[in-house]
Amino acid sequence: MDLEHAxxxxxxxxxxxxxxLRERASGTFAIRAKNGGDLVTDLDVAAEKLLLERIQAAFPAHRVVAEESGASGDAGADWTWFVDPLDGTNNLAIGLPLYVVGLALCHQGLPRLGVVHDPVGGQTWSAVRGQGALGPRGPVRRPQRPAGTHGPVLAWTQGHEVVRDDPAMRSLKAALDLRARRVLQLWAPLLGWVMLARGDIDAVVGYRAEAVDLPGGLLIAQEAGLCVRGFDGRPFDGRTxxxxxxxxxxxxxxxxxxxxLGLVAAATR
Structure with a gap:
């Protein structure tokens, strides 16, 4: 598999x-609810159609799992693409220009390639496992951030199926709010990964994260030098x-x- 070609x-x-997305976002588009309280727009569907056409034309033997249309292709294929055509739909729906396009290619569940594109800023980040991360100005290596006197800046992400009264989620968020200078809830997890990779924020904490928008962003952050651990402290590679x-x-x-990790352990025990 030629990952540079991919x-x-x-x-x-x-x-x-x-x-x-950028050209149509300023116009009128339909918005409707879907399962889990999330939203989908005409723009999600149109962007996904474009992405699927290109990926399936270039890699007809690969399986594809897309945010809106689900899985297609050979279920037993070793290579699978994960497609998030509009990460941040809820933001776009209320006129907040915080959204990205995300793609990931996994081999037997392990992320091998990740791409995140910001249509508003016109910037793209990508990574191939073991080869580092690339951004708009070349290689991305997260700079060492000085320890903040008022705590770290964190991004929080959770899965769509997490209910409001989930006790572990409530405990975790309360603990993070006490420890952090600021906890961002971006409604666009892939954007949080990019912010972490380029050194804008200190950490990302995820609880029952969605599978579609996890592997690509995680790989970019890892290849930029960040550590990712499960709540149990073990290495976490974003396997789908x-x-x-x-x-x-x-x-x-x-x-x-x-x-x-100590904070998480105390909050979830």
């Missing part, structure tokens, strides 16, 4: 989908075959990891 195809597809209750993680620099 990266080029994915980057071009994501940027084309981003152009479509994990059930939702095991998609819990802390992503941060090594200087902050032990502190956050």
């Amino acid at each position: 990266r080029r195809v994915a980057v071009e597809a994501a940027e084309a989908a981003g152009t479509l 075959d994990l059930p939702a209750h095991r998609r819990n993680f802390v992503a941060a620099g090594p200087e902050l990891m032990d502190d956050l």
Whole structure:
């Protein structure tokens, strides 16, 4: 598998989908609810159609799992694409320009390629496992952030099926609010991963995270030098075959990891 070729195809597809979203976002589009209280718009569907056409034309033997249309292709294929055509639909629906396009390619469940494109800023980030991360200005390596006197800045993400009165979620969020200077709830998890990779924030904490928007962003952050651990402290690689209750993680620099894992352990025991 030529992963550099796959990266080029994915980057071009994501940027084309981003152009479509940017051009149509200022117009009128339909919004409707879907399962789990999430939203879908005409723009999600149109961007996904574009992405699927390009990926399936370039890699007809690969399986594809898309946010809106589900799985297609050979269920036994070793290579699977995960497609999030519009990560941040809820933001777009209320006129907040915080959304991205995300693609990931996994081999037997392990992320090998990740691409995130920001249509508003016109910027793209990508990573191939073991080869580092690339951004708009070349290689991405998260800078060492000085320890904040008022706590870290974190991004929080959770799965769509997590209910409001989930006791572990409530305990975790309360603990993070006390420890952090700020906890961002971006409604666009892939954007949080990019912010972490480029050093804008200190950590991402995920609880029962969605599988579609997890592997690509996680890989970009890992290849930029971040550590990702499960709540149990073990390395977390974003495998897509994990059930939702095991998609819990802390992503941060090594200087902050032990502190956050201790906080998580205390909040969830």
